[in-house]
Structure formats: C-alpha cells, structure tokens
Amino acid sequence: MGLLEGIKDLPDVKQIPRDRLPELCEEIRQRLIDVVSSTGGHIGASLGVVELATAIAYVFDSPRDKVVWDVGHQAYTWKLLTGRNDRFPTLRQAGGISGFLRRDESPHDHFGAGHAGTAMSAAYGMAAARDLKGEHHDVVVVVGDGAMTCGLSYEGMNNAGHSNRDLIVILNDNGMSIAPNVGAISRYLANVATNPLYNRVREELKRLTHRVDAMVGHGVQDFARRVEESLKNLVLPGVLFQELGLRYFGPVDGHDVGDLIEALEKVRQLKGPRLVHVLTQKGKGFPLEEPDLEKFHARPPYDPATGELRTAGSGPSAWTKVFGEAITQLAAEYPSLVAITAAMPSGTGTNIFQKKWPERFFDVGIAEGHATTFAAGLATQGIRPVVAIYSTFLQRAYDNIIHDVAIQKLPVIFCLDRAGMVGDDGQTHMGLYDIAYMLAVPGMTVTAPRDGAELIGLLRCALERTEGPFAIRYPRDKTPTEPPPAAAVAAVPYGTWEILRQGKGCAILPVGAMCAPAMAAASAVAAEGLDVTVVNCRFVKPVDRETLDALLKDHRILVTVEDGVVTNGFGAYLAAIVQTLAPEVRVIALGAPDRTFEHAPRAKQLESVGLTADGIASRIRALHAEEAALSP
Ligand SMILES: Cc1ncc(C[n+]2csc(CCOP(=O)(O)OP(=O)(O)O)c2C)c(N)n1
Numbered sequence: 001m002g003l004l005e006g007i008k009d010l011p012d013v014k015q016i017p018r019d020r021l022p023e024l025c026e027e028i029r030q031r032l033i034d035v036v037s038s039t040g041g042h043i044g045a046s047l048g049v050v051e052l053a054t055a056i057a058y059v060f061d062s063p064r065d066k067v068v069w070d071v072g073h074q075a076y077t078w079k080l081l082t083g084r085n086d087r088f089p090t091l092r093q094a095g096g097i098s099g100f101l102r103r104d105e106s107p108h109d110h111f112g113a114g115h116a117g118t119a120m121s122a123a124y125g126m127a128a129a130r131d132l133k134g135e136h137h138d139v140v141v142v143v144g145d146g147a148m149t150c151g152l153s154y155e156g157m158n159n160a161g162h163s164n165r166d167l168i169v170i171l172n173d174n175g176m177s178i179a180p181n182v183g184a185i186s187r188y189l190a191n192v193a194t195n196p197l198y199n200r201v202r203e204e205l206k207r208l209t210h211r212v213d214a215m216v217g218h219g220v221q222d223f224a225r226r227v228e229e230s231l232k233n234l235v236l237p238g239v240l241f242q243e244l245g246l247r248y249f250g251p252v253d254g255h256d257v258g259d260l261i262e263a264l265e266k267v268r269q270l271k272g273p274r275l276v277h278v279l280t281q282k283g284k285g286f287p288l289e290e291p292d293l294e295k296f297h298a299r300p301p302y303d304p305a306t307g308e309l310r311t312a313g314s315g316p317s318a319w320t321k322v323f324g325e326a327i328t329q330l331a332a333e334y335p336s337l338v339a340i341t342a343a344m345p346s347g348t349g350t351n352i353f354q355k356k357w358p359e360r361f362f363d364v365g366i367a368e369g370h371a372t373t374f375a376a377g378l379a380t381q382g383i384r385p386v387v388a389i390y391s392t393f394l395q396r397a398y399d400n401i402i403h404d405v406a407i408q409k410l411p412v413i414f415c416l417d418r419a420g421m422v423g424d425d426g427q428t429h430m431g432l433y434d435i436a437y438m439l440a441v442p443g444m445t446v447t448a449p450r451d452g453a454e455l456i457g458l459l460r461c462a463l464e465r466t467e468g469p470f471a472i473r474y475p476r477d478k479t480p481t482e483p484p485p486a487a488a489v490a491a492v493p494y495g496t497w498e499i500l501r502q503g504k505g506c507a508i509l510p511v512g513a514m515c516a517p518a519m520a521a522a523s524a525v526a527a528e529g530l531d532v533t534v535v536n537c538r539f540v541k542p543v544d545r546e547t548l549d550a551l552l553k554d555h556r557i558l559v560t561v562e563d564g565v566v567t568n569g570f571g572a573y574l575a576a577i578v579q580t581l582a583p584e585v586r587v588i589a590l591g592a593p594d595r596t597f598e599h600a601p602r603a604k605q606l607e608s609v610g611l612t613a614d615g616i617a618s619r620i621r622a623l624h625a626e627e628a629a630l631s632p
Contacts, residue, residue: 002027009083010108013057021058021257025050028077029285031088036076037304039091040424041099044283044296046076048174048254049142052278053077055260056140056170059268063107065138066126070119070147072101072112073298074172082108092424094600100428114428115393116147116366120156120169127165138268140168146177146343148185149365154244160273161245168267169246169275172254174282177343178297179351182363188240193251193279241275250277255284316482319474320417322452324349326459327386327415328356329486334463336384340364342371348388348417368393372400372412379410384463387412391419391431391473398437405469406441412469413462414438419448419473420513420563421592421606426599431475432592435511436568438471439541445470445494446540448512452483454538460491475513475563476602497544498536506620507533507551510561511540511570517606518561520613525620532620540570543577552582557623559588561616563606566591590619 003020004027007013016024028050036043054077056067062082069075079097080088084106090096101109111122123141130137147153148171160167173189175181181189238248247270252263260278267276283296288307301310317325331337331353343366345351354361364371368389375385389397394416405412419431438446445468449455455474462470483489500515501522510518515536522534533555535547540562551558558578560571571589578587592609606612610619 004028004031004080004085007081007085010057010062010081013054013081018058018258018261021054021261025054025257028054028080031080031085032076033286034304035088035091036299037302039089039093040298040300041076041092042073042298043286044176044298045071045074045144047284047286048280048282049074049172050077050284051255051257051260052142052170052172052280053081055257055264056142057081058257058261059264060138060140063110065140066110066123066130067108067140067142068111068119068123068126069101070113070141070143070153071116072109072114073099074142074144075101078108079106082106092426092599094598094604096599098426098599099424100426112428114425115396116144117150117152119143119147120153120160123167123169124156124160124163124165127160127167128163131165138166138168140170142170142172144177145171145173145175145181145186145189146366148189149177149181149183149343149367151367151369157241157244157246161241163245164272166271167273168264169273170264171250171275171277172280173251173277174280176282176297177366178347179343179345179363181365182343183365185365189277192238192277238275238277245273247272247274248277249274251279252276254278254280313478316478316480317452318478319452319455319476320347320349321352322349322455322479322483323388323415323417323459323474324352326452326456326483326486327388328353330456330459330463331357331360333487334384336382337463338362338378338383338385340371340375340385340387342366342368342389342393344388344390344393347390348415350388368396369400372397373404375412376400376404376408376410379405379412380408385412386415386459388415388417390429391416391434392422392429395433395437401438401444401469402441406443409443409468411462411466413459414469414471415459416471416473418476420475421597421602421611422476423602423605424599427596430597431473432563432565432597434471434473435540435562435564435570439568439570439573441469443468444541446473447471447538448473448540449538450498450510450512450515450536451481452479453481453489454492455479456483456486456489457492458538460486460489461494464491465494473512477513480516492538495539495542495544497539497547499533499547500536501532501534503531503533504554505532506530506557506559506623507535507555508559508561508616508620509535509537509570509574511537512563514561514563514611517611517613517616521616521620524613524617525624528621530620530624537570541573543574548574548577549581552578552585555585556627557586557588559590559616559620559623561611562589562591563611564591565594567594588619588623590616 003024092099100114127139338360339353341350508518575587
C-alpha cells in the first residue's frame with residue numbers, strides 16, 4: 001500500500017517518518033496529475049505546493065490550528081491529506097467536492113474562498129478571536145505572490161503587522177499569478193529571491209535553529225529574541241515585510257519538504273506576526289515539456305502522460321475569444337481605445353489585444369478596484385478604456401464604479417465575461433449579480449448581446465458614446481454563431497430592443513444569451529397554438545420605451561428571462577416601470593432564485609433553475625393556463 005492510501009486524516013501524516021515524506025510528495029504529485037487529467041482543475045497551482053502543504057500538515061495541528069489558504073485553488077494536496085483522498089476523483093463534478101476550500105466541506109477548511117486576497121484579513125480575524133477568547137493555537141496564512149498584488153492583502157498585513165498578535169504568514173512565491181506576475185511587488189520579490197544573501201541567510205537560519213534545538217526548554221523566549229535580532233540584521237531582503245511589522249524568514253526552498261518542516265517548526269516557536277518566504281515552481285512535475293505557463297494554471301481534462309489537452313474545442317468561438325478579437329480589431333479604428341485586465345489576460349481574451357497592441361494594454365494585477373479607478377483616470381484624459389473583468393471579480397470594484405466612474409459620468413466600458421451561471425468553479429465564481437448591481441449605478445448603461453455579432457455592435461455603440469459608463473455582459477460559453485469581422489458590424493442603435501418574433505398576449509423578454517432558449521421555447525409553444533412575442537432586451541438599462549409602449553398595448557403578460565438573480569434584476573426593474581405605465585400587465589421574472597449554486601456544468605445549472613427552452617416553455621404554458629382560468 002502506498003503512503004497516501006494510508007492517510008485518512010492529518011494525524012496519519014505525522015506518523016510517516018520524515019525521511020519518507022519526499023516519497024509521499026511524489027505519490028501526491030502523481031495522484032494530482034492523474035485525477036485532474038479527467039476532472040480538469042487548478043493543476044499548476046496545486047502541483048507547486050505539494051511539499052508546502054505536506055509540511056504544514058506535518059508541523060501544525062489543524063483543526064485546532066487554523067490554516068487559511070488564499071483563493072483555495074492551490075489546496076488540492078490539503079484536500080488529499082485531510083480525509084478527501086477517496087472523494088478526490090469527484091473534484092469539481094456535480095455533487096462532488098469543490099475545487100476550492102469550503103467550511104461546509106471539511107473542518108480543516110477554516111475559511112471559504114475563491115476570490116484572491118482575502119486570507120490575510122480572515123486569518124487576522126481568527127487570531128484576534130483566539131486572543132479575545134483566551135485560546136492558544138496557531139493561525140497560518142498561505143498567500144501567493146499574485147495575491148500580493150491585491151490591495152486587500154496589504155490592508156490585512158498593515159493591520160496584523162503592528163498588532164503583535166501571533167500570526168504566521170507563508171508567502172508562496174512562484175513568480176506567477178495566472179499569467180506572469182506584474183508590478184513592483186513582483187519585481188521586489190524576484191530581487192529578494194535572487195539576492196546574494198540568499199544562501200547566507202539559509203545557512204544562518206539552519207545554524208541558529210540548531211541552537212534553538214539545544215536550548216528548548218531553557219530560556220527559549222530570550223533566545224528567540226536573539227534569533228530574531230540576528231535574523232533582522234541578516235534578512236535585509238525582507239525589509240518591506242519587516243517595516244510592515246512582520247518578521248521575515250527565508251527564502252526557503254519550497255520543494256525541499258525537510259527544509260520546509262525545519263523552517264516552519266522553528267518559526268512556530270517564535271511569537272508575533274511573522275512571514276516565511278517560500279520559493280516554489282508552479283506546475284512542478286507536470287508532464288508537458290514546455291508548459292504554457294498561463295494555460296497551466298488551470299487546465300481542462302488532459303492526457304496524464306503528455307499533459308496535452310484531450311479534446312480540441314469544436315463549434316463556434318467562445319464569447320471570450322470573440323471579445324478579444326473584436327477589441328483588437330476595433331483598436332485600429334479607435335486610436336484612443338486601451339484594454340485593461342486585472343491579472344486575467346487569457347481568461348478575458350485581452351491577451352489577443354496585448355499581442356497586437358502591447359503599449360495600449362494594461363495588466364494591473366489582481367486589483368479590480370484599482371483597474372476601475374485607473375480607467376477613470378485615463379477617461380478624464382480622453383482615452384477610451386475597455387475594462388475586461390469577470391462579472392464575479394468586478395464585485396470588488398463596486399465603490400470605484402459608482403464613486404470614480406459613474407458620478408463623474410466617465411465613458412469607461414466594462415466588459416463582464418463569465419456573467420451568469422459559471423459552471424464548475426461553483427458558488428464563489430457565479431456571475432449572477434452584475435445585472436442587479438449595475439442597474440443600481442446611476443447613469444450606467446447595462447447591456448447583454450445575444451450573439452457575437454451583437455457583442456461587436458454593442459462595443460461599437462459604447463465607443464461612439466462619450467458620456468457615462470457602459471457595461472456589456474456575456475457568459476462562459478460559446479457564442480451561438482461565428483460573428484463576421486468587426487469592420488462588417490454596425491453599432492447597435494443606443495437603447496433599442498429587437499423584436500425577434502411577433503406574437504400576441506404574452507411576450508418573452510430575454511436578456512443576452514437567454515435569447516436562444518427563449519426563441520426555442522416560443523417555437524415549442526407555437527406548435528401547441530400559443531403565439532408569443534419574443535423581444536431581445538439587449539439594453540437592460542435604459543429600456544427601449546418605444547418598443548415597451550407598443551408591447552404594453554397588446555400583451556397581458558411580459559415574461560423576462562435573465563441569467564442572473566431575480567432579486568433586483570431586470571424583471572424587477574421592468575416590473576417597477578410597467579407598474580407606472582400599465583398596472584394591469586403582469587411582469588413575471590424568470591432567473592436565478594435567491595440562493596447559492598453548487599458547481600456543475602453550466603448547462604446543468606441553467607436547467608436546475610428553468611433557464612432552458614423547456615423550462616421557459618413550461619412556465620409559458622402554466623401562465624397561459626392560469627390566465628385562461630382567470631378569464632371569465
Ligand atoms: C479577486 C480575484 N480576481 C481574480 C482571480 C482569478 N485568479 C485566481 S488565482 C489567480 C492567481 C493567483 O496568483 P497567486 O496568488 O500567486 O497564486 P498561484 O496561483 O500562483 O498559486 C487569479 C488572478 C481571483 N481568484 N480573485
């Protein structure tokens with residue numbers, strides 16, 4: 001039996017002789033490569049921390065000690081060592097374990113996440129709670145160098161650093177965010193890692209820690225203080241963290257499990273806020289000979305022997321690609337257009353733009369709020385920023401959208417990829433809230449295209465406007481049809497809807513990607529004698545008053561369909577308007593109910609809330625039956 005098979009929970013890890021831990025790590029690495037080859041997932045991030053997660057499991061005593069992993073995408077080894085090896089093949093599958101950490105999945109998942117930069121604050125909260133309750137345990141944070149581009153990480157560090165509370169921060173530095181990391185902090189960390197003091201520091205750390213061993217139980221506190229002082233003089237590379245109030249240790253080789261354990265054991269004996277800088281290699285051991293580092297971060301199913309993807313995608317292009325190509329082409333016509341991403345060049349398709357227009361491309365790091373205010377600054381100077389951020393991550397920038405962009409009526413274009421049900425990333429990544437949050441922003445134009453050509457037409461419409469922000473949302477999916485080149489697509493006239501099918505009595509009003517299932521539903525009920533109208537509500541705000549007024553004349557029921565929460569969504573917004581215009585008309589809102597949603601394929605998630613042709617058709621039939629029963 002392999003070592004991993006014998007591990008049912010963390011205490012079993014501690015039973016393994018130290019000299020056999022490298023063997024355990026190799027088993028774990030193979031298990032990760034094998035399982036993720038069929039489930040897909042964040043293989044690169046997780047392979048990078050096999051030794052680190054094993055060392056943490058070995059040294060600390062979770063669940064008594066609290067271990068908080070930032071994002072949680074890199075914590076697959078943690079899952080394997082904390083009782084989830086058997087269920088690991090269900091990773092990211094419907095009904096299976098999550099691709100991130102969740103408090104309801106294991107007592108060892110001390111904080112749920114999915115978005116970057118939350119770990120420092122959450123861990124500091126746990127440390128403060130421990131002290132308030134008079135308890136004694138460790139609180140450990142594992143945070144990546146990418147997450148160090150998040151302002152939130154510094155807010156947490158600033159607070160924790162001068163608190164004097166016990167907190168161990170482990171900085172997992174692999175030089176990568178999803179793409180190569182950006183900005184001053186990444187350059188700073190690279191300098192630290194290659195500093196000539198590196199070897200001296202390591203040697204000195206070893207020498208000093210051997211002396212701690214000899215003195216345990218005899219004046220450890222006093223000695224710890226001397227260790228600290230000696231190190232302070234030596235580890236000038238970590239001066240940034242020292243100035244923030246965290247004692248710096250490292251850099252430590254993140255693939256030497258023995259060194260890691262030694263370093264963590266020693267740092268554990270000290271007090272106060274401290275930071276251990278660990279150098280790791282993203283994707284270590286992955287079979288691809290020349291990994292495309294960015295694609296490597298998370299990967300769809302692949303061949304475990306070669307690392308090559310199992311299936312090349314077929315059918316029309318993904319929305320992401322259509323968007324990336326469209327802005328790249330439109331940039332030739334609009335010289336002031338620039339593109340901004342918050343650490344997601346390939347995820348948002350802006351990598352296509354980056355290749356053609358490198359000087360007009362900005363990757364600002366995992367900093368959605370900054371991306372938005374930076375865009376606002378650009379817009380004050382006549383530049384036309386297109387800010388491409390996933391719906392879920394733009395939640396981070398809400399104040400910036402209102403305070404920095406909308407109030408100043410600046411023409412910033414927000415392109416929200418992954419809007420709607422998002423699939424196997426699950427509840428933390430759902431793009432269900434943007435219609436609701438954007439509708440509330442004064443002066444915000446809120447739109448959603450029904451296909452790739454309309455996405456280009458809306459981008460053009462946005463670029464032609466010079467006042468106020470403009471949002472365009474589209475899902476994690478393929479477009480229904482391949483669009484023509486951007487030059488062949490005209491601007492969508494501002495504020496207009498499009499009648500896709502003229503019927504009577506009942507009208508379906510879908511938003512964006514919901515047009516296709518709405519049309520299919522209309523065809524299905526037409527075969528049964530129900531002649532419904534379908535209107536493409538590509539402008540969610542402002543509504544097309546002319547078309548709406550016309551609809552209100554000969555329709556008794558309007559059924560809105562949106563791939564977003566119904567609470568304060570398009571249906572609610574339209575109902576409030578209709579109530580003032582024609583109170584006798586019923587507005588029925590179809591969308592996602594007010595709850596969280598589990599990971600599953602996007603199509604299944606949509607089906608679960610009736611956002612399919614069948615689901616919409618059965619609601620139309622039911623409404624028709626209700627109306628028939630009510631009419632005299
Ligand atoms: C707020 C937010 N924006 C963007 C992302 C997408 N994202 C997931 S992991 C990641 C990179 C994180 O880099 P790092 O912290 O260094 O961890 P690594 O993957 O390198 O282990 C990004 C940008 C996110 N999870 N949260």
